[in-house]
Amino acid sequence: MALEEKTLVCRDCGQEFLFTTGEQEFYQSHGLQNEPSRCPDCRASRRKERWGNYNQPRQMFNAICAECGVETTVPFEPREGRPVYCRDCYAKQKQSG
Ligand SMILES: [Zn+2]
Ligand SMILES: [Zn+2]
Structure with missing residues (x-):
C-alpha cells in the first residue's frame, strides 16, 4: 500500500503541516498508531520544554x-x-x- 503525504493541523498552533511519507514510515516502523498532533515546530519546542529543566541554562x-x-x-x-x-x-x- 502506497503512502501518501497528509496534511494535518497542529493542535497547539493550528497551523497545517505535512505528515510526510518518510515520517509515516517512521511511525509505522515504530508501531505508532497515532498521527502526530503537533507540527514539527511545536514538537521541537515541547521537547525543549521537557528537557529545559535539565539542560537549558537559566535566564542570564x-x-x-x-x-x-x-x-x-x-x-x-x-x-x-x-x-x-x-x-x-x-x-x-x-x-x-
Ligand atoms: Zn504547531
Ligand atoms: Zn572580571
Missing part, C-alpha cells in the same frame, strides 16, 4: 564585572550597589577570600 543577565570591567552574564539580576564579577574574577575572589 548582562552585567559588567566590577573587577576588570569586562561584559559578562550572570544567572541573577544584578542589583545596584552589589558588585558583579565575571567568571574569572569570581574565581579569583573565591580563592583569595
